[in-house]
Amino acid sequence: MAFLASRPSPSAEEGLNER
Numbered sequence: 001m002a003f004l005a006s007r008p009s010p011s012a013e014e015g016l017n018e019r
Helices: 002-006 012-018
Strands: none
Touching: none
């Protein structure tokens, strides 16, 4: 989840999909 905090995304789910 650290990458999400460092890289704010419009949607948490989208961030997970990007990873």
